[in-house]
Structure formats: structure tokens, C-alpha cells
Amino acid sequence: xNPSADCPYDLWDETIEFExxxxxTKQIRFRERKSKHEGVWQSSHRVTKPANCEVDGVDILxxxxxxxxxxxxxxxxxxxxxxxxxxxxxxxxxxxxESVEAAAIREMKEETGYTVTKVLQRSEGVQGLDPGLTDDSxxxxxxxxxxxxxxxxxxxQQLQSEEAIEVVLVECNRVLEWMKExxxxxxxxxxxxxxxxxxxxxxxxxxx
Amino acid sequence: xNPSADCPYDLWDETIEFExxxxxTKQIRFRERKSKHEGVWQSSHRVTKPANCEVDGVDILxxxxxxxxxxxxxxxxxxxxxxxxxxxxxxxxxxxxESVEAAAIREMKEETGYTVTKVLQRSEGVQGLDPGLTDDSxxxxxxxxxxxxxxxxxxxQQLQSEEAIEVVLVECNRVLEWMKExxxxxxxxxxxxxxxxxxxxxxxxxxx
Numbered sequence: 001x002n003p004s005a006d007c008p009y010d011l012w013d014e015t016i017e018f019e020x021x022x023x024x025t026k027q028i029r030f031r032e033r034k035s036k037h038e039g040v041w042q043s044s045h046r047v048t049k050p051a052n053c054e055v056d057g058v059d060i061l062x063x064x065x066x067x068x069x070x071x072x073x074x075x076x077x078x079x080x081x082x083x084x085x086x087x088x089x090x091x092x093x094x095x096x097x098e099s100v101e102a103a104a105i106r107e108m109k110e111e112t113g114y115t116v117t118k119v120l121q122r123s124e125g126v127q128g129l130d131p132g133l134t135d136d137s138x139x140x141x142x143x144x145x146x147x148x149x150x151x152x153x154x155x156x157q158q159l160q161s162e163e164a165i166e167v168v169l170v171e172c173n174r175v176l177e178w179m180k181e182x183x184x185x186x187x188x189x190x191x192x193x194x195x196x197x198x199x200x201x202x203x204x205x206x207x208x
Numbered sequence: 209x210n211p212s213a214d215c216p217y218d219l220w221d222e223t224i225e226f227e228x229x230x231x232x233t234k235q236i237r238f239r240e241r242k243s244k245h246e247g248v249w250q251s252s253h254r255v256t257k258p259a260n261c262e263v264d265g266v267d268i269l270x271x272x273x274x275x276x277x278x279x280x281x282x283x284x285x286x287x288x289x290x291x292x293x294x295x296x297x298x299x300x301x302x303x304x305x306e307s308v309e310a311a312a313i314r315e316m317k318e319e320t321g322y323t324v325t326k327v328l329q330r331s332e333g334v335q336g337l338d339p340g341l342t343d344d345s346x347x348x349x350x351x352x353x354x355x356x357x358x359x360x361x362x363x364x365q366q367l368q369s370e371e372a373i374e375v376v377l378v379e380c381n382r383v384l385e386w387m388k389e390x391x392x393x394x395x396x397x398x399x400x401x402x403x404x405x406x407x408x409x410x411x412x413x414x415x416x
Contacts, residue, residue: 025233044341081339129398140402199407203410
């Protein structure tokens with residue numbers, strides 16, 4: 001209930017409207033301090049965040065190097081809340097006591113079958129997925145996968161029994177083009193699409 | 209309740225657990241068809257989507273050209289679900305009967321004060337924000353803002369009385385560096401962070 005000192009709202013009367021095995025729905029009253037505008041904000045919260053962990057999950061940005069070519073590794077997953085197949089980064093919730101990098105390496109193996117050969121970087125803060133609706137959050141880990149490494153000769157997924165996931169490789173320099181060719185055939189997660197727009201702009205703006 | 213023919217789950221017993229002014233919380237039973245694994249999926253849904261609109265909102269990727277330099281236009285907004293300030297793309301819900309492009313131009317003016325001088329492209333499908341938790345979705349509109357246009361000499365926000373939003377300009381070629389310098393000071397929305405990683409990789413991979 002205690003917002004930070006620089007919060008522009010007074011917040012009070014926080015109530016839990018639904019408490020489930022996975023999600024909690026909350027409602028809170030707010031007053032914007034300058035305008036005095038009052039209202040109610042409804043929000044959704046995961047109840048599975050590990051103790052001492054800043055975020056709920058990890059998303060993995062994986063570049064596969066194979067036969068001199070470079071691919072981004074995505075997954076296509078059926079998502080019950082959307083009732084549709086969605087193109088996403090490999091991702092997952094962080095287990096109790098697990099580091100973000102360890103979760104990234106584990107999820108890569110489980111969801112794609114690929115063994116990470118190098119962790120390149122990670123984000124440090126809190127990346128909100130839909131901050132107007134939920135505090136669900138992730139950190140990013142960028143990894144390299146050497147496709148010519150013997151461990152990656154025959155990648156085999158290790159899916160949990162409730163998961164329906166296919167691996168999708170997209171040639172790096174065609175990533176935005178691929179999104180445009182496929183955006184009517186499946187849902188594309190917002191952060192995958194913005195990544196592709198960013199990649200395309202980065203190439204266009206280089207040395208301009 | 210009717211999933212597509214290629215849905216890998218049987219779905220039944222969909223119930224509404226909470227119905228509010230802004231959000232609906234649902235629960236549905238599922239059985240993965242191959243493994244026969246059964247479970248319950250809990251999800252959160254906006255109730256404000258306009259009729260005949262594929263998505264809930266629009267996110268705007270704006271490049272400001274000013275004095276020969278290029279900047280991305282972001283907004284820093286206090287988000288009650290996260291109880292934190294978040295760096296995001298300018299964005300908003302689409303009004304009843306409004307086109308996605310019109311919503312983008314309107315939200316740019318309201319949230320940042322800038323007048324869009326050119327719409328460059330838009331996404332066509334459904335971009336899910338957090339597809340494991342919600343069907344909340346957007347489309348992207350990429351726009352150009354001519355900062356030397358007289359209409360953009362003194363940009364003034366037109367905020368709604370409940371909004372607390374600051375405009376943040378980031379030099380394009382420093383975008384990932386900026387995220388790394390600021391990620392402990394504020395939350396950074398996942399799709400903004402992945403955009404910055406994409407931009408950086410696009411520059412690195414160009415002509416490699």
C-alpha cells in the first residue's frame with residue numbers, strides 16, 4: 001500500500017477481489033494529487049513470484065549461429081488467455097532460489113532444446129509486461145547459441161506436459177520482413193514485434 | 209469458448225470470477241490433447257475493447273528529427289498496478305469508431321504534445337502484451353515527428369486529469385546505453401527494453 005514518495009497519487013482502500021492459485025485481482029482507490037481527480041484502478045497480479053526475486057520471469061533473446069548464418073530463436077505457443085497461437089521469445093517463470101541466468105539457460109533447453117553456449121548480457125531492473133494492467137514483470141537475458149556445437153546438433157525440447165510449443169528460427173536480417181509476412185497468421189507478442197522494429201531501425205540508422 | 213481447430217487443448221467450464229468497470233477475471237479448465245494433462249488457467253481481460261476492433265490499444269514508435277539529430281520519444285508514467293514510474297512508448301486505448309492511425313496521432317498529441325508529421329508504418333495483426341496472463345493487445349504505429357516544424361516548437365501535453373506523464377527524449381544511437389544507465393532508477397516496459405536491444409543488435413549485425 002505504501003507508494004514511493006514521488007508517487008503523484010494518494011492511494012487507499014486496496015481490496016482483493018479474486019484470489020486464485022495463479023492470479024490475484026485487486027482494486028484500489030486513487031486521487032491524482034494536482035488535479036484531485038479520483039477513481040478506481042483494477043489490476044491483476046501473479047501470486048507465484050519467488051521470494052527475494054525482483055521479477056516474475058525471464059525472457060531470452062537468443063541468437064543462433066549456424067553454418068555462417070545468424071537466426072533469432074522464437075517459440076510459437078498456444079496461449080489460452082488469447083485463444084490463439086502466439087510468437088514469443090523463449091521465456092518462463094523463475095523458480096524459487098534460481099538466478100535469472102540459470103532460469104534463462106534452463107528455459108532455453110526446455111522450450112527449444114538448444115544449449116546456451118554464451119550468456120552475453122542481462123537487464124538489471126524490472127521490465128513490466130503490461131504496466132497499466134498488471135505488475136507481471138521479467139528481466140531479459142541475451143544469449144548466444146553455437147549451432148555447430150555437438151550439443152546443438154539435434155536439439156530436443158523438454159516440454160512440460162501442459163505446454164504446446166514449436167520452435168521458430170528467423171534469419172536475423174529478415175526479422176521485420178518475417179513479422180510482416182506472418183502477422184495475420186498468428187499473434188505476435190508486442191515485445192517481439194518492437195524488437196523487430198528496433199532491429200530494422202538500427203540497421204537503417206547506422207552511419208546515417 | 210470455441211478455440212480454433214488447431215488448438216492443442218480441450219477447453220471447458222469457463223467462468224467469470226470477477227467483473228469490474230475495467231477488468232474481467234476468468235478461469236477455464238483445459239486438457240492438453242496429447243498428454244491428457246488437465247489444469248485450470250486463470251486470466252485477466254479488459255472489458256473496454258471497442259466493437260469491430262481487433263486490439264485494445266495502440267503503441268507509438270516515434271522518431272523525432274530535430275537540429276539534425278534523431279531521438280526516440282518515450283513517456284515516463286506512474287503506474288498504479290506496479291506502484292512505480294515506468295518508461296513506455298506513448299500509448300493509449302483506441303476509442304469507439306477510431307482508426308489505429310488516428311488513435312496514434314491523438315495519443316502522441318495528448319501524451320507528448322508533439323504533432324505527428326508522417327505515419328510510416330503500422331502492424332496489422334494482434335500484438336499481445338502478456339499472453340500467458342491476458343488477451344490485452346495493441347498494434348504498433350511508427351511515426352516521424354519533424355521537430356523543426358513550427359507546430360512542434362513548443363510541444364504542450366494535453367493530459368487527462370488522472371494521468372501523470374513526463375516526456376523523455378533519448379538519442380537514437382544511445383538507446384540501449386540509456387536503458388542500462390536508467391534501469392535501476394525506474395521500471396522500463398518490456399517492449400521498450402526489447403526494442404532497445406533490437407536496435408543495438410541491428411547496428412552491430414549490419415554488414416557483418
